[in-house]
Amino acid sequence: MRRRPSPPDGGERPYRAAAARTRLGRMNERLSDRAAAGALRAAVAAPSIHNTQPWRLRFDGAGFDVHADARRALDVIDPDGRALHISIGAAVCNMRVALAAEGWGSRLERPGPSGAEARIVPTACREPSPSMRALAGAIAHRRTNRQPFDDTAVPAVVLDALCRAAAGDGLRLVILDPVRGGAVLALTQAADAVQRADPRYRRELAAWTTDRGERRDGVPVAAFGPRPTTAALPVRDFGLELQRAERDAARFEAHPRLVVLHSRGDGPDRWLDAGQALERVLLTASVHGLATQPMTQALEVPHLRRLLSPPGGHWHPQMILRIGYGHPVAASPRRPLRDVMRSTACAR
Ligand SMILES: Cc1cc2nc3c(=O)[nH]c(=O)nc-3n(C[C@H](O)[C@H](O)[C@H](O)COP(=O)(O)O)c2cc1C
Known part of the structure; x- marks a missing residue:
């Protein structure tokens, strides 16, 4: 086409x-x-x-x-x-x-x-x-930042810039208020539990996480981030199958700021569009000194993804991001x- x-x-x-x-x-x-x-x-x-x-x-x-x-x-x-x-x-x-x-x-x-x-x-x-x-x-x-963010609010002008970066033909970024953010976190938590209980998920994750420094793909231990001290922030635990890797625990922000990218329509073409919009948002966030972390477990469990779709059936969630201000993190490897x-x- x-x-x-x-x-x-x-x-x-x-x-x-x-x-x-x-x-x-x-x-x-x-x-x-x-x-x-x-x-x-x-x-x-x-x-x-x-x-x-x-x-x-x-x-x-x-x-x-x-x-x-x-x-x-x-x-x-x-x-x-x-x-x-x-x-x-x-x-x-x-x-x-x-x-x-x-x-x-x-x-x-x-x-x-x-x-x-x-x-x-x-x-x-x-x-x-x-x-x-x-x-x-x-x-x-630009990096995926799996560290705690501080409690500084993201200014409206920066949120506007992110929304403009996403907006295109049938794409939109929705900034979640604390109530809707809490609902998305609850779905993420449910998805995380479903995935952790699935041995196939754990095997796949193990295949793409690594403590071998020479590997040029996958998520390295150095990028896992600390384990949250409370279950309130269900960040993906990349260390599930690498228990020998030493990990700190840390207190994450009390009220994570979440945004969701939606596309009108669903399917390979729309996913490619959503990927372009996602990267425009991530680069724009980076320009504004904002840290970002995708948190997509709820989009990977079909019945939970359906719950995230707005009524009407036209818009489909493609990405959930946690945004905020945090310390810089190291780059992940590339081939x-x-x-x-x-x-x-x-x-x-
Ligand atoms: C579609 C998609 C889904 C992702 N989901 C997650 C996620 O659930 N949790 C997470 O910590 N990172 C997630 N990421 C971030 C990737 O793990 C990250 O891009 C990759 O490890 C490379 O690291 P970098 O972004 O720092 O270059 C996702 C990225 C993409 C494109």
Whole structure:
């Protein structure tokens, strides 16, 4: 299905006019090796469920193909590939933001050739805005933060910026008030209990958590975060099957601030859109000095996910984030680009 091109930041209307003005000037230019490598590095810096990095990338000089890597799918918590597509959408977003910061527009084609989930074709240039440069600068610094956040309230102006970052064609970010936040935490707690009791969940988690420093994917012990001293904040326990790993316990914020990303419609295309919106939100949060942690257990247990869907059946929850102010955390590992690149020869 071909889609009309959309601006990578989803919101800057002058994009088309500016692109039209500059198209003739840039039409015959090719992307520099530096810009292409920057876009590829940006893609692999994206967040992914359990740090599976479920993508294969290909650059043929005219565009970037992003393939799903089915060997990295999580059959137990993500049998439909929803979280996989969201992860790929985040990588697509990073690539487009990195290109935009280099002065390149981009056209998104879906599906891409030879089974790719998406193809990103650099197009006419425009002068990158300061906000686009700031978003691109945040790509390397964004992290999932599993530490306690402090009790400082997130200012309304920052919440507004997050909502604007998410908003696009059929996407919206909902800031939860304490009552609705409490209800989502209760569902998350219920989901967490269901998952912990499932030996298949524990085996899958064990396969993607690691105390081996040389591994370049999965969630390392250093990123697990402390165990909360109370059950009130049901953060995913990545140490379930790695009990030998030393973990501190800590008091987390008394009133976690949660936001939920919804899409109108559900299915692979919408998940890819949601992944792009998610990454715009995470980068925007990073620019504002805000820490973020996805908390998606309730979205992985179908009957609990249904309870999170707003009445009417049009909107579907795709991501739950805990946001706040916290201490910086270390980066999680990434596979080197050579492992992620897909050559024409190995195209399936
Ligand atoms: C769809 C999706 C779901 C995720 N769910 C959780 C979660 O429930 N708990 C959590 O701590 N992190 C979650 N994460 C964050 C990933 O574990 C994280 O992106 C990955 O380990 C890489 O680390 P980084 O984000 O610091 O680069 C999720 C990420 C994605 C894209």
